[in-house]
Amino acid sequence: MMNVIFAGVGGQGVILASKILMEVAMGAGYDVKESEVHGMAQRGGSVDCNVRFGEKIYSPLIEKGTTDFLVVFELLEAMRKLEFLKPDGCLIVNRVRVDPAPVQAGLATYPDDIEEWITENIGNHLIVDTGPVLKELKSQKALNIVMLGILSSYLEFDEKQWKDAIPRTVKKKFVEMNLNAFSMGRELSRQLRTK
Amino acid sequence: MERKILLGNEAIARGAYEADCRVATSYPGTPSTEILETIGRDYLNIKAQWSPNEKVAMEVAAGASVAGARTLVAMKHVGLNVAADPLFTFSYTGVNAGFVIINADDPNAWSSQNEQDNRHYARAAKLPMIEPSSPAEAKEFTKIAFDISEQFDRPVLVRITTRIAHSQGIVELHDKKNVPLREFERNPKKYVMIPAHARPRHVFIEEQMKKLQEYSSQSNLNALEWGGTKRGIITNGVAYQYVKEVCPNDSVLKIGFIWPMPDALIRQFAEAVEELYVVEELDPFIENHVRSLGFNPVGKEVIPIVSELNPEIVDKALNQRLIESAPPYSGSIPPRPPALCKGCPHGYVFEVLGKLDLVVNGDIGCYTLAVLPPYNAMHTQGCMGASVGMHHGFELARGSEMMRKSVAVIGDSTFIHSGITPLIDIVYNRGTGTVIILDNRVTAMTGHQDNPATGKTLRNEDTHELDLALLAKAIGVRRVVTVDPKNVDEFEKVVREEIAAEEPSVIISKRKCILIK
Numbered sequence: 001m002m003n004v005i006f007a008g009v010g011g012q013g014v015i016l017a018s019k020i021l022m023e024v025a026m027g028a029g030y031d032v033k034e035s036e037v038h039g040m041a042q043r044g045g046s047v048d049c050n051v052r053f054g055e056k057i058y059s060p061l062i063e064k065g066t067t068d069f070l071v072v073f074e075l076l077e078a079m080r081k082l083e084f085l086k087p088d089g090c091l092i093v094n095r096v097r098v099d100p101a102p103v104q105a106g107l108a109t110y111p112d113d114i115e116e117w118i119t120e121n122i123g124n125h126l127i128v129d130t131g132p133v134l135k136e137l138k139s140q141k142a143l144n145i146v147m148l149g150i151l152s153s154y155l156e157f158d159e160k161q162w163k164d165a166i167p168r169t170v171k172k173k174f175v176e177m178n179l180n181a182f183s184m185g186r187e188l189s190r191q192l193r194t195k
Numbered sequence: 196m197e198r199k200i201l202l203g204n205e206a207i208a209r210g211a212y213e214a215d216c217r218v219a220t221s222y223p224g225t226p227s228t229e230i231l232e233t234i235g236r237d238y239l240n241i242k243a244q245w246s247p248n249e250k251v252a253m254e255v256a257a258g259a260s261v262a263g264a265r266t267l268v269a270m271k272h273v274g275l276n277v278a279a280d281p282l283f284t285f286s287y288t289g290v291n292a293g294f295v296i297i298n299a300d301d302p303n304a305w306s307s308q309n310e311q312d313n314r315h316y317a318r319a320a321k322l323p324m325i326e327p328s329s330p331a332e333a334k335e336f337t338k339i340a341f342d343i344s345e346q347f348d349r350p351v352l353v354r355i356t357t358r359i360a361h362s363q364g365i366v367e368l369h370d371k372k373n374v375p376l377r378e379f380e381r382n383p384k385k386y387v388m389i390p391a392h393a394r395p396r397h398v399f400i401e402e403q404m405k406k407l408q409e410y411s412s413q414s415n416l417n418a419l420e421w422g423g424t425k426r427g428i429i430t431n432g433v434a435y436q437y438v439k440e441v442c443p444n445d446s447v448l449k450i451g452f453i454w455p456m457p458d459a460l461i462r463q464f465a466e467a468v469e470e471l472y473v474v475e476e477l478d479p480f481i482e483n484h485v486r487s488l489g490f491n492p493v494g495k496e497v498i499p500i501v502s503e504l505n506p507e508i509v510d511k512a513l514n515q516r517l518i519e520s521a522p523p524y525s526g527s528i529p530p531r532p533p534a535l536c537k538g539c540p541h542g543y544v545f546e547v548l549g550k551l552d553l554v555v556n557g558d559i560g561c562y563t564l565a566v567l568p569p570y571n572a573m574h575t576q577g578c579m580g581a582s583v584g585m586h587h588g589f590e591l592a593r594g595s596e597m598m599r600k601s602v603a604v605i606g607d608s609t610f611i612h613s614g615i616t617p618l619i620d621i622v623y624n625r626g627t628g629t630v631i632i633l634d635n636r637v638t639a640m641t642g643h644q645d646n647p648a649t650g651k652t653l654r655n656e657d658t659h660e661l662d663l664a665l666l667a668k669a670i671g672v673r674r675v676v677t678v679d680p681k682n683v684d685e686f687e688k689v690v691r692e693e694i695a696a697e698e699p700s701v702i703i704s705k706r707k708c709i710l711i712k
Contacts, residue, residue: 009531019363022200026365032200033329034363037305038225038642043561045533058439060329060362063506065520079528085521100531105569108529121522 001054003062004151006144007081008073009098010044013144016169017071018049020148023165024157025053035060044101046077071151073143074098075114082122091118091125092150094143126150126192133184142181145170149185153193159186197368203359206330206366207297208233210337211267212241214293215374218259219243220252222612223641224271225306226360227299231269232644235653240371245644245653248579248612249274253281253296260294260350261386263377265341269297272313273578277613279316282350286320287396288386289348289403292377293341296322300356302476302503306640308559308578310501312477317352317454321400323407324352324454325416328435330364336416336451341374347403347410354453356476358433358503404455412459416451419464427468428513429461429481429492434474434504441510456484465490472513476504535564540635540706543680544604545570547687553694554601556589558582558609561640562633573604580605580613586628587621595627599694603630607663608638608646615666621699622671629693629700632663636707643711667701674700681706 004021006014015036022032030053037047050062062084070085071092072078078093085091095115102108118125130146137146145166152162166182167175201209207230211219219241221231234243242259246252249270256268270278275298282296298316301307317324323343327336333355340351384392411417427446430438435449448464450457465471465485473482473494482494497512498504510516535542545565548555549572557563557573558581566573575585586603605614610632621628638644645651650660667675674696680686686704693700 010533019200022363026198026200032363032365034200035358036361036363038228038361043533043564043640044531044536046531057364058436059506060358060364060433060436061505063440063510063518065507065518076528076531079524079526080531082523083518083520087519087521089521091521100529101534101568102529102532107568108527110529111524111526113526114524117524117526 001052001057002155003067004051004069004071005048005062005067005081005084006051006071006073006147007046007048007077009077010047012047012073013141014047014049014073017144017148018051020162020165020169021051021151022053023169024161027161027165028157030054031057033057033060046080048081069151069154071147073147076100076110078118079111079114088124090154091122092147093118093125093127094147095127095129096131126189128188128192130188133181133188137177137181137184139177139181142177145178145181146185146188149182150189152182153186153189198365199368200363201330201334201366202229202361202363203330203333203355204229204361205233206334207269207337207353207355208238209366209368210334211295212238213334213369213371214338214341215265215372216241216267216295216341217264217376218256218266219269220246220255221269222246222249222252222274223638223644224274224299225641226301226357227269227271227274227297228641228644229360230297231653243653245646247647249278250281253278253285256294257281257285257288260290260292261288262379263292265293265374267295267297267337270299271307272298272300272311273307273309275313275316277579282316283320284388285350286322286400287388287393289400290344290350291379293344294350295337295340295344296350296352297337298352298354299360300354300477302356305357308576310477312480313354314453314478314480321404322352322454323347323349323452324354325451326354326432326453327359327451328432328449329359330362331366332451333359334366339416347407349400349403349407354432356432356503362433408455408458411452411455412457414452414457417457417460418449418451419460420447420449422446424468426470426472427464428472428474429464429485430474431481432476434476434509437504437506437509438474440506441516442513450481456481458488461485461488465492474498474504474509474513532567533564534567535561536709538709540680540704540709541565541633543683543686544631544633544704545572547680547683547690548572548602548604551687551690554589554597556582556586556601556603558605558614560606560609560633562604562606579609580617583614583617583630584620586630587617587624587626590626590628595697598626598628601628602690602694603628604633605630606639607632607634607636607648610663611647611661615670618667618672618701619670626699627697629690629702631702631704634663634703634705637711639708639710643708663703664701672699672701674698675703676700677703677705679706680704
């Protein structure tokens, strides 16, 4: 059984990333469940998707402390979700800071030690800077698929299974861009992990 | 057989399609919205529409059922309050072709003003209610609901919660059945509820509910899954999944037939286990019923009555498990509350209302977020349309000078839903308040649905575009001004003028949602 949480800020595309992972897992013969958030909570708030796959899945929600991969699109959101991560689970986090409204209004401060804290406290982690890749793709929207490409390098499915699932899941005119985004994420992960 | 990953709401739409449902109506409301969106997009043989509100949606659906078509109506939990009047009497008239009401509760109020438990409606309105525990069941239960409806001459409530509506799972797809349109027969004793007809219909529905009581225990919508006999857990909906996850060795009775409850099955189960538990979200609905049968289960003393459940709550309550996680971050994590989008037209409005320090009677929509910083510019809000009625109440309580320093604000879709009648009330009863209609040209918060003021239908067909200014004038409001709130100075001038006027006024703040291309 595998438990994956995608988390970020409303509008970062966590639902689509989940959908593609589900398609791949179902294609590989697994049972799959997922839970997501719609409506008011999406308006610039914290959002997350739980994806679970395995022989038989009951709960669509992941129990705290049992997440294998916590894939977070924004630094602060990673800190918010840590209680879901297994003690030896893997945290993959995008090096980007999106100020929440209270920080913008000067009512709270955005912590500046997150990366340092992760390095010291989370044994199994990968901090990625997706900025250059997104610049090359000329699309900030491709972040979710870049992150998915990174996650894919940790999972058992082969590249073809992913690349078959993407055209089934994204809009036609974005297929090529997303396939590129996926490959670049996968390559980015390979570079970082062999360092 | 094709298998597909579907959202619970998409699965319900598919179930309606497979059951040869012919008419579907709704008003958008999280977490139910995607049901009609899916029907609108994927199942073109079903006549599908957004109605102005849930009451109308319910009545249109009832009409279609009586006229012989299998019909579905979908709404969120508080929508059923709006539709409660037709609900209670269409219970008396019953159905002709299958009539299925999808009700989506929202434990934890993810996108709602309360956490009401609508299982109580089934008992109060004397209607069968069934409840799936997964997207796959959501499809099957919706299909079966049409059959139950026709077999027992009852509208059938299908209750889901947010974690069913907005979770995805693998669903097996089947072909559409072919269910012909039923004849409509003139039968006033069944369809016209004058007192002389209502009394015998009440006798009839009590008889039907008795039959359903028997049927409930035999229904395969319930599942009895034997594990050990030490502990037995009665559960329903998504809570069943949490129980299966964290208590794999216990015996489980999953109640899919929520009302009437399967008494015989409950007795059989309760008598066979040493310790009896009930794990359910929100109210002790099953628990109290089990008690009424003479058993003494452990329930709400360990399972919270507020918010939604999740695996760790159930695991802690039933297994006393201690959660071990990655270490918690040592710093402080600022919250990230939802907020109006950058460039949102509502933002300009609330900047002005805040600057003028007005009392703001608010309503339901994205703009309710103006209650939060940085605006802090909303002071009351309750339900769809309440802003306008409450605003008039402020005048009755505190005199017309109160109206010189306050406004009501309400979105375009919310105004059409429930704001028109209270505006008539203001005019009729000689009020002098100002109502600002936040016309962003769409029903935004639920994900950009069309409404009568957008000039497009659910299926994006052109239709008459309701003229809100003309409507306000027809009601008798003489002061009606349409203004773009992005012209902040102009907007402020208009607000100052209209609240100063000693007569009712309507300001239409017209600028399209920033998220619309």
